[in-house]
Amino acid sequence: MPNNLEASIDIAAAPDKVWAILADLNRIAEITPTTLKMIALGGVRDGAFTVNVNKVGWKVYPTTSRIVTFEPNTSFAFRMNENRTVWRYDLEPTATGTKVVQTRTVDAKGLPGWLRGAIKVGMGGEQKFEADLVAGMEETLRRIKAAAER
Template identity: 30%
Template sequence: MEWTGARYADKPTVEVSTWIQASADRVWSIVSDIGRMPEMSTELQSVEWLDGATGPRLGGKFVGRSRHESLGEWSTTSQVVEFEPQRVFAWAVGDVTHPSAIWRFRLSPKDGGTELAEWMQMGPGRSGLSEAIDRMPDKEQKIVFVRLREFERNIAQTLAQIKKMAEA
């Protein structure tokens, strides 16, 4: 059977959500504090606002340093592309018009708590994954599939930790 997964140029996405027994304000205070994200991630090692910023705002930039056993270590600069307090916080990695990824948290009031979804899109801009695809173009769909599953697991872990913090 032939592999029929997504290609990187398709800008594949993954989304995971959870319900949190806490107000959107409480959940927002955690998801919008990018300095806390490395403690919830196996990949992200550190994050720092740039240009004198001390918190999120539309157009704000930050640098993230990451590490992955197969991809090595790297740093990226991201820019906040959506910012609506207590509702949505999203950033594009690399070039805003041609990002290597887009990440988004979306908060919605639900059943006396908050539904929190984390979504990410790969591509279309080049990333470390592009180098792996360049080396093994015949395995592109499998590479993309495996990386999406990694992101899905990591997002689920991040949301579980945000839930735990918000409900504490």
């Protein structure tokens, strides 16, 4: 069964500065190693449908999602339509700036069977796939930190 995943980082910048980076989908390719584009139809807001272009290695593929949480300076989350996972960023003010926690939560139904098969056959199995996801989450948080602390 797929696991829920989490990574976090402390950033020496106020939540509003971190939020400005996260909420600006034009910067998505700058902060994530796998998403080239994320377009929110009708603007970035609760309930917005997004069209995404992703890249892993030489593979480029589209996905779609719906923004399920959009609370300025606090929380941003979107649910992937293809696999029902929720990707979330929570911002917590700290004495020195902001703690950002990124999570991937798997739906109670689990991943669709076709995706579990693809992970097993084409991505080295769930353990390797999830390790790669966590490494990507950590890279994303490092990039957000670098951008916010400039």
